[in-house]
Amino acid sequence: MNALSGETQLFAEVDGKYGVYTLRELYELHKQGRVIKVPALLNEKVNIGWVEVEDVVSFGKQPLKRIMLDTSRLFVEISEDTIIPAFSPWLVSRTQKQIYLKFKRANKLKITQDPRHNDSLLLTTNIPLYIPEGDEKELEYGFALGFYLSEGNIVKRKHKNTKHSFIMLKTLARKKGMTLEEYLNYKTDIKQVELSVGQADFERKYVDILKKHFKFSKPSKVKGENGYILYSSDLNYIHLIKEYTEGDDSHTKHLKNEVYNRSLKFLEGAMDGFLAGDGTFEKKWDRFRVGITTNYKLRDDLIFLSKALGYDAHINKGSFDKSPSSNNYYYHLHLSIFKNYHRHTALGLVKEHIKSIEDISENATFNLILKPLYPENDARSAFNHLFIVAYGILVSDAVKTFAKLH
Numbered sequence: 001m002n003a004l005s006g007e008t009q010l011f012a013e014v015d016g017k018y019g020v021y022t023l024r025e026l027y028e029l030h031k032q033g034r035v036i037k038v039p040a041l042l043n044e045k046v047n048i049g050w051v052e053v054e055d056v057v058s059f060g061k062q063p064l065k066r067i068m069l070d071t072s073r074l075f076v077e078i079s080e081d082t083i084i085p086a087f088s089p090w091l092v093s094r095t096q097k098q099i100y101l102k103f104k105r106a107n108k109l110k111i112t113q114d115p116r117h118n119d120s121l122l123l124t125t126n127i128p129l130y131i132p133e134g135d136e137k138e139l140e141y142g143f144a145l146g147f148y149l150s151e152g153n154i155v156k157r158k159h160k161n162t163k164h165s166f167i168m169l170k171t172l173a174r175k176k177g178m179t180l181e182e183y184l185n186y187k188t189d190i191k192q193v194e195l196s197v198g199q200a201d202f203e204r205k206y207v208d209i210l211k212k213h214f215k216f217s218k219p220s221k222v223k224g225e226n227g228y229i230l231y232s233s234d235l236n237y238i239h240l241i242k243e244y245t246e247g248d249d250s251h252t253k254h255l256k257n258e259v260y261n262r263s264l265k266f267l268e269g270a271m272d273g274f275l276a277g278d279g280t281f282e283k284k285w286d287r288f289r290v291g292i293t294t295n296y297k298l299r300d301d302l303i304f305l306s307k308a309l310g311y312d313a314h315i316n317k318g319s320f321d322k323s324p325s326s327n328n329y330y331y332h333l334h335l336s337i338f339k340n341y342h343r344h345t346a347l348g349l350v351k352e353h354i355k356s357i358e359d360i361s362e363n364a365t366f367n368l369i370l371k372p373l374y375p376e377n378d379a380r381s382a383f384n385h386l387f388i389v390a391y392g393i394l395v396s397d398a399v400k401t402f403a404k405l406h
Helices: 023-031 136-151 163-175 180-187 199-203 206-213 235-244 257-261 264-278 296-309 379-385
Strands: 009-014 017-022 036-041 048-069 075-078 083-085 103-105 120-124 152-156 190-198 227-232 279-282 287-293 312-322 329-338 349-370 386-389 393-396
Touching: 009 023, 009 296, 009 386, 017 023, 017 257, 017 296, 023 036, 023 048, 023 349, 036 349, 036 386, 048 120, 075 393, 083 120, 083 393, 120 393, 136 152, 136 190, 136 206, 136 235, 136 264, 190 199, 190 206, 190 235, 199 206, 235 257, 257 264, 264 279, 264 287, 264 296, 287 296, 296 312, 296 329, 379 386
Parallel strands: none
Antiparallel strands: 009 017, 009 036, 036 048, 048 075, 048 349, 083 103, 120 349, 152 190, 190 227, 279 287, 287 329, 312 329, 386 393
């Protein structure tokens, strides 16, 4: 029985639209009759495609194991008898043209005190999204969105409409050719957007990118600090934020699935904008170091954005840091994002040693059953069962035991 945690996240295409979903969510969507596809390894030449899901199976609550990787600290949570590709040193052919698959059950994976001697799992370096390439404007719109995610807050409207204000709103709605309900939705519940910026953001022209497409007030100096606040009531900016993000503060802000259906340049800009605000570039290591408040959803957004863009994302150890304003300690999440891969890759895959396997509490478990690509008597039939979950980790949906398990 292959069982994965219901909280396992993966890229999926639902009714023709890309997004990031949990297995639990895909189970509910499948019951509704939605057409679901997931990224999967298609053959030994490591072509990745989108394969339709035939069924989503629920196994109820099961005890799980968390398998964490050594370098990136990415992980997957699965049952002990789940079949998973685990690779020996001879992963790739001498001609570098194909890979050799080897399968193990999770409870048979080799773990020692030295991770270099442990079994390895396989990660993809990139999940292909077949969306428009986009242009410079798309890049800058994405930048404005990403900068808001890292440095922005929204101020919502507080006042209640009176009889007199409704009359005025109806008049404004007629001028726009809208109903009152359409106009109120157009106006949104956001009064304004606030962005925290520093002197470096002016010098690096980040503020110029924001002002190129959206209206902002003059910078307001923060009393007793070295920074400024930019205010915007521009409905174009507000609608961009409403369309592609959810959450109101640093603990709850995250991306909506709509972001993965716009353009590649828009995704690139969203990452660049976020890194411009919350990233520190370390030239020696050619990486961005990111620290955010305890917002696991946003952390995962950055990892999935990295997978869509072909970047290498690593989870680092978190830390407790003191807030200078309140003197309270807060737990911060840390990431490293490499725009250039510095690890050895083969055919678009990274082989990474397992760092640890630990027992975790019971959770609701599910598995996807893919529509087969090849007849069962075909040598390639193992690929019928492979799909990509979590943060690009390859797993199996095999309901039957593979002929050769090691």
